[in-house]
Amino acid sequence: MAFEEILRQTRSLLCLDCGKCTGTCPVTRVDPTYSPRATIERVLAGRPEELINNDHLWACLTCRLCTTRCPSGVDYPAFVVAARVQARGTGVEGTYAHNAVMQELMGLMTLPVKQNRTGWVSGQMRTAAQGEDFYFVGCLPYFDVIFADLGVVSTEVARNTVRLLNRLGITPVVSDDERCCGSDLLLNGDEVGFRRLAELNVRTIAESGAKRVIFSCPECYNAFRNDYPRVIGPLPFEVVHLTELLAEHVGELGLGGLEETVTYHDPCRLGRYQGIYEEPRALIQAIPGLELVEMRKNRAQGLCCGTTGWVNCGQCAKGIQITRLRQAQATGATRMITACPKCRIHFTCALNDVGEEIPIEVEDLTGLLARSMEE
Incomplete structure (x- = not known):
């Protein structure tokens, strides 16, 4: 896609040069040299090569706060992703975090590989190989290995999700043949790899006989809901995020009381991308004795977790994460609840850096609900 078409499709030609995007951008607040407006202006001025060869192309979090x-109505994140596809075509890539292990894993998953993705399933859970409901686990099993030093067990989200679904009478399909959703490949400009993962995942799900796919990860959900149909066409099944499903049946969960004060962090892909703000809050508020206090910046104005696509995880990302954690601390809550496994990893990493300076815990929403069911 030529840059002229990128400008047209993302409405960047309508930019008024008002600077509201730059004034809003969480990256700019930490790194004043970065400007979404200036990024677009390079291309509008006929100098796309300056953008392709500038590290600022990879600084955007695609959090959609600017939108x-x-x-x-300029879709700046879409502009950035399309520009990264162009950059990758010339051999230019971003600076990958964690020695590019996630990018390597995603590349391997485009190949005919055998995986042990379901080792987290215990005998107390009801799962199936065929059925109408497919639980898309995402990369949680790999996160357990890569981020073991953080003490974050991401597969607990998967276990709790199955327990919650079982409580509703749902026996979900889980599969070793599932691949990464590919969202991060697309964010890194690898459209070819993303398409391949999308095709493999849709085939695996279709072969299971599933009519509905349930997601606990907002990025996977957004990839299937927004990006898969655009890249490979209409999907042969329904997609739903776990919080939507649970909120519809919250009375069937049998939630017990918890005497705690918590705040809630809106993941970008669940909130600004999918408009799911109230369902997680409804689930939290359904727990007897639990008090939910909002951060000053919440819902559509909530701050991002500071990094995405496993790129540029440096001082700028840490600055954004610490700012968000301080906003959570200011509420007086003892826990910050989120509904995104990546947000949990990033915030936990930041907390490990600051020690006891910010006395707050980060917990996935599925963990909170599972604890409540045990009461």
């Missing part, structure tokens, strides 16, 4: 303020 909530833009009076012209």
